[in-house]
Amino acid sequence: MDQPPFEPEVRVEDGAELLYGRGTVDNKGQHFTYPCAVRTLRDTTGLPCNVTLILDGEEESGSPNLLDAVEAREDHLAADVSINSDGPIDGSGRPSVSFGNRGILVVGLDVDGPKGDLHSGHYGGAVPSPAWELIRLLGTMRDEHGRIAIDGFYDAVEGVPAPDRDLLDEFEPDPDELQADLDVGGFQDGPGETFLEQTLYYPSLNVNGLASGHGEDGFKTIVPSDAAATIDMRLVVDQDPDRIFELFERHVEAHADDRLETTVTYHASMDPMRTPIDTPYFDPIVDAVTDGWGEEPVVKPSTGGSAPYALFTDYLGLPHASIPYGQNDNNQHSPDERFAVEHFRTGIRTSARLLDAVSTV
Amino acid sequence: MDQPPFEPEVRVEDGAELLYGRGTVDNKGQHFTYPCAVRTLRDTTGLPCNVTLILDGEEESGSPNLLDAVEAREDHLAADVSINSDGPIDGSGRPSVSFGNRGILVVGLDVDGPKGDLHSGHYGGAVPSPAWELIRLLGTMRDEHGRIAIDGFYDAVEGVPAPDRDLLDEFEPDPDELQADLDVGGFQDGPGETFLEQTLYYPSLNVNGLASGHGEDGFKTIVPSDAAATIDMRLVVDQDPDRIFELFERHVEAHADDRLETTVTYHASMDPMRTPIDTPYFDPIVDAVTDGWGEEPVVKPSTGGSAPYALFTDYLGLPHASIPYGQNDNNQHSPDERFAVEHFRTGIRTSARLLDAVSTV
Numbered sequence: 001m002d003q004p005p006f007e008p009e010v011r012v013e014d015g016a017e018l019l020y021g022r023g024t025v026d027n028k029g030q031h032f033t034y035p036c037a038v039r040t041l042r043d044t045t046g047l048p049c050n051v052t053l054i055l056d057g058e059e060e061s062g063s064p065n066l067l068d069a070v071e072a073r074e075d076h077l078a079a080d081v082s083i084n085s086d087g088p089i090d091g092s093g094r095p096s097v098s099f100g101n102r103g104i105l106v107v108g109l110d111v112d113g114p115k116g117d118l119h120s121g122h123y124g125g126a127v128p129s130p131a132w133e134l135i136r137l138l139g140t141m142r143d144e145h146g147r148i149a150i151d152g153f154y155d156a157v158e159g160v161p162a163p164d165r166d167l168l169d170e171f172e173p174d175p176d177e178l179q180a181d182l183d184v185g186g187f188q189d190g191p192g193e194t195f196l197e198q199t200l201y202y203p204s205l206n207v208n209g210l211a212s213g214h215g216e217d218g219f220k221t222i223v224p225s226d227a228a229a230t231i232d233m234r235l236v237v238d239q240d241p242d243r244i245f246e247l248f249e250r251h252v253e254a255h256a257d258d259r260l261e262t263t264v265t266y267h268a269s270m271d272p273m274r275t276p277i278d279t280p281y282f283d284p285i286v287d288a289v290t291d292g293w294g295e296e297p298v299v300k301p302s303t304g305g306s307a308p309y310a311l312f313t314d315y316l317g318l319p320h321a322s323i324p325y326g327q328n329d330n331n332q333h334s335p336d337e338r339f340a341v342e343h344f345r346t347g348i349r350t351s352a353r354l355l356d357a358v359s360t361v
Numbered sequence: 362m363d364q365p366p367f368e369p370e371v372r373v374e375d376g377a378e379l380l381y382g383r384g385t386v387d388n389k390g391q392h393f394t395y396p397c398a399v400r401t402l403r404d405t406t407g408l409p410c411n412v413t414l415i416l417d418g419e420e421e422s423g424s425p426n427l428l429d430a431v432e433a434r435e436d437h438l439a440a441d442v443s444i445n446s447d448g449p450i451d452g453s454g455r456p457s458v459s460f461g462n463r464g465i466l467v468v469g470l471d472v473d474g475p476k477g478d479l480h481s482g483h484y485g486g487a488v489p490s491p492a493w494e495l496i497r498l499l500g501t502m503r504d505e506h507g508r509i510a511i512d513g514f515y516d517a518v519e520g521v522p523a524p525d526r527d528l529l530d531e532f533e534p535d536p537d538e539l540q541a542d543l544d545v546g547g548f549q550d551g552p553g554e555t556f557l558e559q560t561l562y563y564p565s566l567n568v569n570g571l572a573s574g575h576g577e578d579g580f581k582t583i584v585p586s587d588a589a590a591t592i593d594m595r596l597v598v599d600q601d602p603d604r605i606f607e608l609f610e611r612h613v614e615a616h617a618d619d620r621l622e623t624t625v626t627y628h629a630s631m632d633p634m635r636t637p638i639d640t641p642y643f644d645p646i647v648d649a650v651t652d653g654w655g656e657e658p659v660v661k662p663s664t665g666g667s668a669p670y671a672l673f674t675d676y677l678g679l680p681h682a683s684i685p686y687g688q689n690d691n692n693q694h695s696p697d698e699r700f701a702v703e704h705f706r707t708g709i710r711t712s713a714r715l716l717d718a719v720s721t722v
Binding site for chain 1: 496499546585595628
């Protein structure tokens with residue numbers, strides 16, 4: 001049964017209490033653990049440090065107002081460290097801490113050809129085809145080893161820092177199991193040896209979608225009038241999305257066939273970020289999570305996805321860690337989103353431990 | 362106003378009589394000119410030769426029963442020559458005669474990847490992408506000069522026979538005008554020098570459609586689970602569609618990445634055909650059309666599109682010519698299809714002249 005989104009309700013299922021309602025876990029509930037932790041500390045041992053709370057309700061829309069809000073209050077945001085909680089814990093069921101994430105740049109690539117779809121019998125072989133041009137142009141962007149062939153693309157890429165290597169071993173997935181689970185016959189070549197090296201420390205160029213002419217069932221014998229791709233680039237420290245966009249545009253300009261009209265569109269971006277794991281906050285944070293959760297966390301020097309935390313590391317200059325509290329079966333982004341009450345309590349306890357721990361540094 | 366399809370009506374528009382109704386011009390009306398011509402000749406000068414009429418009402422569906430029908434009646438179909446009338450006259454407004462057409466082979470190319478769309482942040486750069494694989498695989502099918510790079514593809518291709526050259530000059534379009542009209546910045550490289558050489562005497566490999574992941578407005582940052590292309594190949598004499606399909610399959614097998622699953626599907630085909638223009642029927646046919654129409658026809662040694670006439674040339678072993686009677690603004694395949702009554706009359710006259718003319722050879 002769908003829970004009305006704005007009428008939260010605790011239901012007991014298989015002996016566990018679950019709080020149903022829109023955003024209960026992503027991210028109202030996780031946000032709320034911090035004021036709860038602050039109050040608990042105040043009412044008991046006393047607050048061990050100054051705490052500034054930033055509650056961003058727009059992260060799913062790319063946090064369009066967060067930078068402005070932070071800029072306008074910069075004086076009040078002087079701090080030593082920043083932490084946040086968002087999303088589910090590790091897939092293994094263990095808690096996790098992440099010190100970084102990849103950035104992203106999303107672009108559109110459109111090739112505009114003849115004024116309308118043309119009869120392929122009357123025009124095929126003579127009129128340049130936008131579909132072929134899109135295929136050719138995208139083909140120039142990768143070499144035969146799966147490396148991105150855009151000039152300068154890897155210039156700022158560092159690879160795997162030595163201190164991170166040991167941490168990776170702990171959560172490196174078994175390639176055979178992952179391959180079987182995903183139903184593919186192997187993994188890509190390219191920079192990076194293992195799955196985690198490839199998805200955390202190297203950028204990727206992903207064709208999210210292709211559309212041209214008639215791609216559905218049946219067929220229509222045409223030279224299509226246009227062809228389009230959407231592409232995301234997952235970026236790593238220290239790649240700058242604007243600089244990468246410039247390189248992408250320059251590549252397209254250099255390789256495009258001028259008999260057709262090719263357009264590059266900037267859709268969206270987020271900066272990559274990573275706090276080096278030799279930060280003095282590393283041990284206190286990991287210990288606090290272990291203590292609050294009753295279990296050692298999986299520590300991820302980075303995650304493959306993207307989030308707006310570069311604002312804290314790069315703009316405010318703070319070390320930053322992410323510690324998710326949601327349970328894995330949380331229906332995040334779906335109807336009937338739910339937050340396990342046990343995870344909410346554990347989250348409050350962990351938030352309090354974190355405030356205690358970071359104040360000791 | 363839409364004319365009910367099965368209630369034909371003659372309407373006078375701008376002083377011209379037009380017969381409205383489903384299939385009036387494509388192809389009931391054009392078929393009907395031949396029985397009319399036979400009756401006219403019988404009632405006047407006498408029928409100059411034996412005439413066998415084949416009325417195929419399924420050409421738009423690929424004539425699925427025509428071959429069986431012809432095979433079953435082969436004894437009755439011994440003949441010296443075959444002619445047919447279909448479609449509109451030349452775009453210039455002049456009548457036309459065509460002695461050949463390209464064949465076609467339509468195939469599907471599908472790449473199946475991970476079991477579902479994957480988050481490009483978590484998997485991008487490691488899991489092989491069906492979209493990239495489709496792009497790469499299609500990329501192996503053309504060289505940098507626009508030639509088809511499938512082994513053996515051009516083996517049976519003759520190019521332009523010497524006798525055809527002069528005829529081409531007469532209807533070769535002006536490249537600048539055509540370019541402006543189609544809104545492209547030039548024509549393709551590849552075999553063949555001119556537009557007509559490329560579209561009548563050389564085969565082409567046309568990507569009719571591409572579909573993968575999210576290709577519409579906005580974006581969705583995924584590694585898509587599959588990618589598909591539909592492709593047609595326009596074939597010339599003496600390319601055999603089944604042989605070409607074999608070469609296409611072999612190419613895909615040799616180049617496909619075995620980490621993903623690639624499937625080739627045979628959708629449809631028609632054989633190419635061409636009656637050499639040194640046929641003894643050439644002059645009688647051209648003269649008869651000139652006489653019936655009151656204007657010299659544009660003579661096309663071949664057309665770029667495809668039609669099922671190889672049945673007459675290759676199976677029955679007859680010289681074959683196509684002489685269209687429809688006016689250009691006939692709304693063919695659309696509501697309000699219409700046949701200009703003047704064209705119908707000219708068609709009957711031309712059909713009668715044709716029967717007279719071919720009987721003299």
